[in-house]
Amino acid sequence: MEALIAIAIGSLTAAGIYLMLRLRTFPVIIGLTMLSYAVNVFIFAAGRLVPGLPAIISPDAAGYTxxxxxxxxxxxxxxxxxxxxxxxxxxxxxxxxxxxxxxxxDDADQEASK
Known part of the structure; x- marks a missing residue:
């Protein structure tokens, strides 16, 4: 499972950086969105979420998330x-x-110098 999450984070990061380096505005926006998704998944993975455990500490729970x-x-x-x-x-x-x-x-610099 860790390998699958690592591959997903890496793929989202690589696609986001690739799209952010394009020369059009729409791919830059999509690339920034993919990069933010990669960061969100990374934060979730680093948080060690445990299914079935509550996020609030209670005396009858075995543990908490x-x-x-x-x-x-x-x-x-x-x-x-x-x-x-x-x-x-x-x-x-x-x-x-x-x-x-x-x-x-480059085009804007050339027009400004004329």
Whole structure:
């Protein structure tokens, strides 16, 4: 099971980094989302979640699950959703202004120097 989770985290990270290096805005947004998913799965895996055990300590329970990773991932999901919404709006504004979604700084530098 650990190998499967490690492969999933590695695949999500590799795909996210690859997409973030593209020259279009939409793949950059998808790559950032995949990278945040990889971090969330990593935090869950590092938290050693145990099925069937409560997150609140009680005297009749055999043990408990640490609730901190769950709280961290929930917070990360909310923050990444807000960040994705802002980036999508910025990309949409850039597309409406320029007419395309290509990210190429060389063309902008050449036009500015003329």
């Amino acid at each position: 640490d609730p901190l990773p769950q709280a961290l991932v929930l917070t990360a999901i909310v923050i990444s959703f807000g960040m994705t919404a802002v980036i999508v709006l910025m990309a949409l504004g850039a597309w409406l202004e320029a007419g395309h979604d290509k990210v190429d700084m």
